[in-house]
Amino acid sequence: MPTINDVAKAAGVSPSTVSYVLSGRRPISAETRARVQAAIAELGFHPHAGARALASSKTNVIALVAPLRVDVNVPVIMQFATAVVTAARSYNHDVLLLTKDEGTAGLERVAHSTMVDALILMDLERDDLRIPALRKLKQPSVLIGLPADHTGIACVDLDFGAAARAALAHLAGHGHRRIGLVGPSPAVYKRQTTYADRFLTGFLEASVDLGLQTVTHPCEPGAEGVRSCMADLDAELSGLTALVVHNEEALRPLLDLLHATGRRVPEDVSIVAICPRDVATAMPVNLTSIDIPAHDVGTLAVETVMRLLDGRRVEYTRLLEPRLVERDSCREISASHR
Amino acid sequence: MPTINDVAKAAGVSPSTVSYVLSGRRPISAETRARVQAAIAELGFHPHAGARALASSKTNVIALVAPLRVDVNVPVIMQFATAVVTAARSYNHDVLLLTKDEGTAGLERVAHSTMVDALILMDLERDDLRIPALRKLKQPSVLIGLPADHTGIACVDLDFGAAARAALAHLAGHGHRRIGLVGPSPAVYKRQTTYADRFLTGFLEASVDLGLQTVTHPCEPGAEGVRSCMADLDAELSGLTALVVHNEEALRPLLDLLHATGRRVPEDVSIVAICPRDVATAMPVNLTSIDIPAHDVGTLAVETVMRLLDGRRVEYTRLLEPRLVERDSCREISASHR
């Protein structure tokens, strides 16, 4: 492995000059630069990351703390991770992958030992124990999610409250008045994963504002969970004409169930789903949906990290506006049902 | 951030002594050790990763190159990643996440700049361009998969050939003689992802050995893909009594299709699936399946890396034996069908 000294010798300059060619922090004449770059290319020189980190106190690595349990939302999480890695690379950074189950210790380890310049965390809970730990680090962090006390920490997420309101507004605009919410699994609520709460709150507020009759229920995974969720919804409010489904995994069994029980979508029941676009379009009925913009959120998180590292100002809470895409699962309610 | 010098002063010893306490590479008296450890704890000292890497030429980081495209097998990939990260942590290593689409450049970057001690690659293609690049690196690497020319590189994977044989043997043992293979999507074959080939080869060999009549077909994603795949299989070989499904995504639509066309599982058609356990058990019929042991494979990959780093011997090709778990989707063929 050639070092910067080897390059310097080959180019007939001092090591510091090579460094300045690399970093561009001081003016270097065009010919010197050319000679240095030629030497770099010829020797195949790559600066030693550790040495660089030691000398500059910058690692060009960011930590991504992801919930790597094999959980409900695996594909969505993957989309976030992909977006983060891709965006980080576009800023010449790499990504160190941490699991959530190391808890607070993982963060502290990588931060204190200066392995990373910044952290991005996913899957935040309402009173996430990692938040106070984060505040003590010298590295900045960005959250994908919106825990209770996030003052002073940058947060990025879809505006799930607005998403719920948009879903209801869309259905109300089609004349629906009796609407059920198929929520995430009880486990998600129990963990107080913040998006579930925010969605539910927005849903309840909007149903009051719009004068709707609504019922909400979490939904256990699997066909059986869907069956009992639907049973509960129907029991609590008869004559449902529309469903909002905030549970990716439930979509498929739900459509199966509706089909099996002779309720046609959208003729008898309209549906708005909150899920990634590709899930919405992979169903037997193309679902009108509000996308979970994992790519945008992940990219934005990285951009925010970079601003923070540059010492630029950031908006501490960025909630992305939901976009509802109309497909084939909603229909103007027929007069008979009004 | 306290340094090793601060610790040394606080404990009244030299920095090298602190280092030896940390590494255990030289004997240190119990009392000195205790004093040093107390100082470390009190100051909250964490060795600077860059400095350490520079001095020791070890980073305690391994690269994981994962196909982060949002692909068919997302949950499986996630399981691999989880296993790798967890196992790496148990050896006190961290994981740097690279995407496959950086191609060969990503590997070279992290290797040449000494960011990682070793690499683990997933989703290998038959003539993967990264293999020759890997050979030039000073860091060892372990592949999850089995490309064509892997001499001198450690490979770990499920023995897909044996899995195919096991599936057919199981069905043959139940009296089935006319069996179809629902394969991965054509895209997977086109990429020459090695497990698809190995499975297919094993399947064809076993069907000869067992004297079976078989047909095979790739299967496009979605209900439509499944429909046309089944149509092709039925057209090419009438009287199919069993299916081997090596396509996780197809399982659900396939069961729907069979149900819709009045072919009962397992009464009319038996099924063996190759998929993660939780997928097999999440279907309307609990499927007899051969597990994709992502956890074991990931863990083994990390163990192999560690052996390599220690300079210990490794087996260069480790193909895990498939385990077929009987559930409810296979049945002894009825006399009328024989």
Add this chain to the structure above:
DNA sequence: GCCCATCGTCGAAGCGCTTCGACGAAATTT
């Protein structure tokens, strides 16, 4: 009782890079 190995510790060198101050030369200002 002497020699040699082992134990426990220290000091110093060095890993490969960045960055600061310095300095001659060239360009600009006065």
Add this chain to the structure above:
DNA sequence: AAATTTCGTCGAAGCGCTTCGACGATGGGC
């Protein structure tokens, strides 16, 4: 024409750690 600034480069210090050789103090073997 002198004074000042800017440009382009160099040398050296230092980032925080590991590791090697050295060295006094013990302890065993004979």
